[in-house]
Amino acid sequence: MSDYDSVSADVETEEEIPEDHPRYQDLLTRHRIEAGVEKGITHLQGMHAEGRGSAFDYLLGEETIPSADEAERAAAAQLLLADRPVLSINGNVAALVPGEMAALADAVDADLEVNLFNRTPDRIEAIAEHLREHGADDVKGLEADARIPNLDHERSKVDADGIYAADVVLVPLEDGDRAEALDEMGKTEIVIDLNPLSRSPQVADVPIVDNIIRAVPTITEHARDLADADEATLRAIVEDFDRERALEAAEKRIRSGEL
């Protein structure tokens, strides 16, 4: 066994993962999910979701493909154009990119809302606290005083002045039922998901097929570049983006990409 093979089982902190390891990003992602489970912010099922994502990322070559970068730019434009943008946070998102989501919220003036598949008051509070430790000012999702129509009771809970009232929502790693229900509410949906065939990216206005650990900082970079752009420029970026082409490009890379 090489030194590299033994890395994932042994590391206690992410600094111990060698940055030149050929599968560095995957090890980092796995380590953050494990730490999230230990800290009580990520559900055990989050590990399965991560495993699925990891397989797709391997086939994508663990890089942001050009169509994903275009989608990330369109996402930044949509968020800057929004009146009430909200970034949805689940247990995997909180474990993987807490500071990066806080930075994006800051760059586009959006709210962060905790929205869980397996919802418990303790986990919601732990995630809100974790986000605050990583620079978030205000975290929504604790009120749960509104419901998304056509979803079962627990998964439908949202804040009336958060996701319920939002015009543009970023829903990374979202389950298909909820993504469909948000779509039916008429929200402009931005989805980050490594599987282009999953229902969530299929219903998204802006599907981003990329690892969330690369996607969120890239959206923030685009948002900072576009901070002074006028409305016509932002609208042109949104209109030029072709969701079908982005999904097809990702599927093509996964099916035929050279590794």
Ligand code: ATP
């Ligand atoms: P559906 O949307 O049809 O319900 P699913 O049941 O596969 O699909 P979930 O298990 O609810 O979806 O969500 C996991 C999704 O998140 C998977 O599609 C997986 O590819 C994706 N995913 C997991 N980890 C990451 C990551 N780090 N970055 C981006 N996407 C990820």
